Amino acid sequence: MNKNFCRKNFFRRKAKKIRVLIAKPGLDGHDRGAKVVVRALRDAGMEVIYTGIRQTPEAIAGAAVQEGVDFVGLSCLSGAHNHLFARVVRLLRKKGAANIAVFAGGIIPAADIPGLKKAGIKEIFPPGASTRDITQWVLRTAQ
Amino acid sequence: MNSLIVRRILRGEVASAARLMRDLDDEIPSARAALRELYARAGRAHIIGITGPPGAGKSTLADRLVEAARKAGKAVGVVAVDPTSPFSGGAVLGDRIRMQRHATDEKVFIRSLAARGSVGGLSRSVFDTVTMLDAMGKDLIILETAGVGQDGVKVAGAAHTVLVVMSPGQGDDVQALKAGILEIGDIYVINKCDHKDSEQLARSLGLALEGAAPRDGWTTPILKTEALSGKGTAELLKVVYEHRRALDGAGAWERRSLNMARSAFMELLETGLRGFINEECEHGAECRKLFGALASRKTDPYSAAKTTLRKLLKKSPPAPLSKRGDNPSFRKGGRRGI
Numbered sequence: 001m002n003k004n005f006c007r008k009n010f011f012r013r014k015a016k017k018i019r020v021l022i023a024k025p026g027l028d029g030h031d032r033g034a035k036v037v038v039r040a041l042r043d044a045g046m047e048v049i050y051t052g053i054r055q056t057p058e059a060i061a062g063a064a065v066q067e068g069v070d071f072v073g074l075s076c077l078s079g080a081h082n083h084l085f086a087r088v089v090r091l092l093r094k095k096g097a098a099n100i101a102v103f104a105g106g107i108i109p110a111a112d113i114p115g116l117k118k119a120g121i122k123e124i125f126p127p128g129a130s131t132r133d134i135t136q137w138v139l140r141t142a143q
Numbered sequence: 144m145n146s147l148i149v150r151r152i153l154r155g156e157v158a159s160a161a162r163l164m165r166d167l168d169d170e171i172p173s174a175r176a177a178l179r180e181l182y183a184r185a186g187r188a189h190i191i192g193i194t195g196p197p198g199a200g201k202s203t204l205a206d207r208l209v210e211a212a213r214k215a216g217k218a219v220g221v222v223a224v225d226p227t228s229p230f231s232g233g234a235v236l237g238d239r240i241r242m243q244r245h246a247t248d249e250k251v252f253i254r255s256l257a258a259r260g261s262v263g264g265l266s267r268s269v270f271d272t273v274t275m276l277d278a279m280g281k282d283l284i285i286l287e288t289a290g291v292g293q294d295g296v297k298v299a300g301a302a303h304t305v306l307v308v309m310s311p312g313q314g315d316d317v318q319a320l321k322a323g324i325l326e327i328g329d330i331y332v333i334n335k336c337d338h339k340d341s342e343q344l345a346r347s348l349g350l351a352l353e354g355a356a357p358r359d360g361w362t363t364p365i366l367k368t369e370a371l372s373g374k375g376t377a378e379l380l381k382v383v384y385e386h387r388r389a390l391d392g393a394g395a396w397e398r399r400s401l402n403m404a405r406s407a408f409m410e411l412l413e414t415g416l417r418g419f420i421n422e423e424c425e426h427g428a429e430c431r432k433l434f435g436a437l438a439s440r441k442t443d444p445y446s447a448a449k450t451t452l453r454k455l456l457k458k459s460p461p462a463p464l465s466k467r468g469d470n471p472s473f474r475k476g477g478r479r480g481i
């Protein structure tokens with residue numbers, strides 16, 4: 001019998017999955033867009049944790065760290081994004097989870113994008129971005 | 144002497160613990176060495192299983208139990224399992240949404256897991272995650288699994304106390320009662336008692352449970368809760384503690400712990416064997432020959448399975464077991480091959 005067979009690891013089934021946490025910081029209560037992204041990522045084979053609306057940066061970072069995710073996706077329509085998004089990134093770093101990549105969507109003026117990127121947001125999807133753009137970016141970045 | 148990662152976890156570094164859980168879930172072999180160290184330190188937590196049909200209010204109830212336990216100063220872990228989509232392999236893990244207010248509480252660790260194709264939603268990584276939370280010093284660990292029919296029954300092998308949650312307005316409730324779930328509950332919870340049909344459900348459940356013999360010195364009670372408002376949930380936790388005392392009194396705590404260790408072991412053994420068998424039948428030339436013989440009716444499935452099994456059992460063990468030499472009896476089989 002081939003030796004290769006015996007060398008194989010039978011407890012391993014190519015199990016690595018991408019895990020993403022989707023959260024809505026800020027006070028606006030519209031999460032239809034966020035939920036569409038949740039489903040799109042699920043359909044692309046990812047495990048997606050949704051935390052719901054009106055989350056503080058502290059609660060988002062706490063959840064992301066406990067859940068051991070690869071990505072945090074933030075959506076905000078209330079206009080407070082600059083402060084909230086940057087705070088999530090800072091808290092993740094403080095908690096020893098700088099490896100988690102943060103991306104964002106929502107209503108974000110083009111003028112804010114450079115500042116957000118500088119604050120550590122890896123990618124920003126403008127209102128016109130399709131769910132396909134987002135899934136493709138996550139899949140690409142995960143590699 | 145513990146390894147660095149284990150020291151970090153025992154020191155309470157959440158990010159390190161979360162990453163090890165992740166590696167175990169992803170079946171990274173090197174993660175198992177750390178788990179072995181943690182396993183030796185676990186075994187103190189009270190593990191509470193919550194099962195019941197989707198939408199019954201299990202997550203909301205878990206949130207309330209966390210609240211009540213935290214008021215009493217306990218450290219709490221939650222493991223919430225949701226199904227994996229058979230089509231995409233992805234999953235939406237939505238239990239945490241009901242418990243998110245505890246996300247900033249340092250004494251609470253909530254972990255969402257996808258079932259990843261395991262039967263009954265209890266994969267090895269569920270046992271591993273519970274072990275880790277236990278080693279990290281959680282007093283209570285709540286294990287939520289959506290149970291429909293036989294699937295829900297498995298949680299009984301992973302918890303000291305099993306809560307079966309039902310709620311009115313979920314269609315044919317007798318259906319839910321039939322499917323083996325009546326035997327596994329230590330405490331039955333009728334949730335959503337703000338609904339008018341809850342009385343009816345409580346009555347039919349009471350009838351179904353009537354005359355059931357006490358087990359481990361414990362007669363299963365039916366409790367009524369409103370998880371959304373919190374009504375009845377502090378009482379529920381009290382009854383959970385009473386159950387623990389009853390188990391202790393009847394000497395059944397050890398028995399349950401042993402049964403849980405056995406379930407985790409069997410799950411691992413079965414997964415390993417299944418992988419071994421699948422691998423053999425996908426790549427082994429012998430098996431392919433056998434399929435031909437079966438299709439042309441030269442042999443029958445019973446005889447074929449019997450001979451194959453006999454040959455397989457003489458083979459070398461799966462690599463992770465033999466390489467680390469942690470199972471000498473396995474190694475003795477040597478590389479005889481078929």
Ligand SMILES: Nc1nc2c(ncn2[C@@H]2O[C@H](COP(=O)(O)OP(=O)(O)O)[C@@H](O)[C@H]2O)c(=O)[nH]1
Nearest residue numbers: 197198199200201202203334335336369370371
């Ligand atoms: N009316 C009412 N709704 C409840 C109660 N408990 C939970 N719910 C709601 O039932 C739905 C399902 O709850 P969830 O905890 O997610 O159920 P699970 O699927 O069993 O985990 C949610 O919308 C909850 O808000 C309750 O006591 N009364």
Ligand SMILES: [Mg+2]
Nearest residue numbers: 201202237238
């Ligand atoms: Mg749930």
